[in-house]
Amino acid sequence: MNLPKNITTIQDVKDFANYLVNTEHLNFNSDEDFRNYISYETHKPTYSEAEAVKRNNLMEQCFRVCESEEVDIYEVMGEYLVEALSLGGFN
Helix, strand or coil, X not given: XXXXXXXXXXXXXXXXXXXXXXXXXXXXXXXXXXXXXXXXXXXXXXXXXXXXXXXHHHHHHHHHHHHHCCCCHHHHHHHHHHHHHHCCCCC
């Protein structure tokens, strides 16, 4: 699975959440700036500035799509986190 280029539908929102959880193995918070994620192993930023900016832009698009569709972003994106955690968390 690849990082989406744009978020324009609820399915895109789900795909982005799925990508973050199942490809990047990120226990993310929809409200958190991607610049703030730090690797537990290296104690360095998880993302470069460009990578963080791209993900922040995609998350902003997720918020806009969910708002326009009157859908709770935390519920939509949280499904993948709940599933990952119920299967034993992030390794």
